[in-house]
Amino acid sequence: MEKTYSVIGIGSITLIFGLIFHLQGQSVIGPESSFMYANPNWVTYGIEIMIVGTIIIGIGIISEILKIKKAKNRQ
Structure with a gap:
């Protein structure tokens, strides 16, 4: 797996966790005991x-x- 796709994947997971935390703080999702x-x-x-x-x-x-631009310049 390429490094850039790994970075995008990590960013996506971070974004999803932030959304979950935000919605829990607003009492939209999650257990009330949290x-x-x-x-x-x-x-x-x-x-x-x-x-x-x-x-x-x-x-x-x-x-x-x-990376794509760099590859095009090599051609």
Whole structure:
């Protein structure tokens, strides 16, 4: 598996975890016994984690684009 696809995969997983944390903080999903449930701090943490995941995905996409351009320049 190529490195760029691994980076995109890690970013996607991070984004999904951030979404889950955000929704638990808003009392949308998760058990009521969870320390994250209905906790406004986790709404913010979830948003921050989603932003980090999006940045990681962006880095993976940009590195794939640069790799394609580099391969075209060699031809």
